[in-house]
Amino acid sequence: MENFDDTVFALGEVEALKRAVAIFKTVPSTLVGSGDDAAVVALNDHRMVVTTDTMVENHDFRTDFSTGFDLGFKAVASNLADLAAMGATPVALTVAMVVTKTTTQMWLEDFARGLQAGLDQLAPTAEIVGGDLASGEQIVIAVAAHGQLGDRQPVLRSGAKSGDIVAVAGTLGRAACGLDLLLHKDQSLAKAYDEWVAVQLRPNPPIQLGVEAGALATAMLDVSDSLALDVNRLAKASGVTIELSTGKLSGYAAVLELAAQSMTSRDGMERDPMDWVLFGGEDHSLLATFPESAALPRGFKAIGKVVGESAGLVLLDGQELSPKGWDSVSS
Numbered sequence: 001m002e003n004f005d006d007t008v009f010a011l012g013e014v015e016a017l018k019r020a021v022a023i024f025k026t027v028p029s030t031l032v033g034s035g036d037d038a039a040v041v042a043l044n045d046h047r048m049v050v051t052t053d054t055m056v057e058n059h060d061f062r063t064d065f066s067t068g069f070d071l072g073f074k075a076v077a078s079n080l081a082d083l084a085a086m087g088a089t090p091v092a093l094t095v096a097m098v099v100t101k102t103t104t105q106m107w108l109e110d111f112a113r114g115l116q117a118g119l120d121q122l123a124p125t126a127e128i129v130g131g132d133l134a135s136g137e138q139i140v141i142a143v144a145a146h147g148q149l150g151d152r153q154p155v156l157r158s159g160a161k162s163g164d165i166v167a168v169a170g171t172l173g174r175a176a177c178g179l180d181l182l183l184h185k186d187q188s189l190a191k192a193y194d195e196w197v198a199v200q201l202r203p204n205p206p207i208q209l210g211v212e213a214g215a216l217a218t219a220m221l222d223v224s225d226s227l228a229l230d231v232n233r234l235a236k237a238s239g240v241t242i243e244l245s246t247g248k249l250s251g252y253a254a255v256l257e258l259a260a261q262s263m264t265s266r267d268g269m270e271r272d273p274m275d276w277v278l279f280g281g282e283d284h285s286l287l288a289t290f291p292e293s294a295a296l297p298r299g300f301k302a303i304g305k306v307v308g309e310s311a312g313l314v315l316l317d318g319q320e321l322s323p324k325g326w327d328s329v330s331s
């Protein structure tokens with residue numbers, strides 16, 4: 001017989017929320033925070049940048065891989081990456097979630113600590129200003145994030161120009177390698193390469209670098225579904241051809257080589273770490289284009305070039321790169 005005494009279900013919505021919300025820190029821009037019918041937030045501009053992202057248990061995450069803390073951190077990080085990709089500074093987030101009859105209050109509070117840790121590390125000026133708690137058959141986490149631009153223009157996917165440099169801030173391939181380590185039949189590998197597993201569980205996107213780069217970038221997006229897919233989205237939106245070179249990407253793959261070899265030695269399946277770099281998602285790094293004449297902003301590394309106008313073509317070493325990656329509905 002399961003013991004439900006320590007579950008969110010047993011405690012009830014009001015008490016469960018009271019304890020979880022107590023974990024969140026407040027910031028000055030929140031005029032009315034969690035507790036009323038809606039929150040009220042002060043912005044430094046008349047425009048608001050809004051994004052949302054949903055994570056569903058057993059589709060986007062597994063509770064045997066991720067702790068509540070991990071999921072809170074990841075939910076914040078992935079939403080902040082979308083704001084940063086617009087060049088926006090994060091201000092306020094809401095967290096709507098479905099928990100199950102067996103979700104413990106300890107898990108919920110661990111999740112809340114993960115949300116706050118994500119903000120502490122990536123956007124200390126932002127606050128969790130509200131949310132919703134419902135119950136259902138599996139855990140669902142839906143975060144909405146709101147940001148501001150000050151006097152800047154938003155950085156769209158559609159602004160890349162012929163001649164621009166294509167550059168990345170943050171890591172590539174590590175989160176996908178981490179997921180394969182977690183899924184590997186030899187469980188000792190996830191411990192041996194815990195640095196890559198950590199990127200999968202708690203991605204660390206370069207939020208501040210993205211906001212800074214927003215002043216110069218002609219286009220930007222976060223790499224959530226795969227480099228190949230997301231470069232393709234940028235190329236299509238901008239109507240340009242982008243040329244990448246494996247030489248510029250080899251450093252991202254090299255650090256994952258040992259993990260690939262260890263996995264292969266245990267199951268005999270050949271792996272090329274470049275596949276994680278090109279076709280793996282979830283590092284939430286920032287991919288941007290910059291005018292050729294300007295120096296690249298701090299933290300950005302050139303991986304390719306915009307070579308001309310087209311309906312949106314991506315070439316890798318001169319060959320068309322197929323836009324393979326994560327599809328959140330059909331994967």
Ligand SMILES: Nc1ncnc2c1ncn2[C@@H]1O[C@H](COP(=O)(O)OP(=O)(O)OP(=O)(O)O)[C@@H](O)[C@H]1O
Nearest residue numbers: 051052053054078079081082221222223224225328
């Ligand atoms: N249900 C929906 N209603 C309206 N617009 C939607 C809906 N779902 C997605 N969109 C829009 O479609 C676009 C692509 O969505 P998607 O979630 O792939 O964005 P993304 O930046 O690639 O996400 P992420 O970085 O979280 O992977 C976004 O502009 C998003 O707002």
Ligand SMILES: Cc1ncc(C[n+]2csc(CCOP(=O)(O)O)c2C)c(N)n1
Nearest residue numbers: 053059060061062224225281282326328
């Ligand atoms: C158990 C488990 N199964 C699959 C995955 C892979 N995965 C989930 S979401 C996503 C892309 C970003 O999503 P979104 O576009 O919604 O931000 C990817 C590649 C995982 N991490 N854990």
Ligand SMILES: [Mg+2]
Nearest residue numbers: 082221222224
């Ligand atoms: Mg995005």
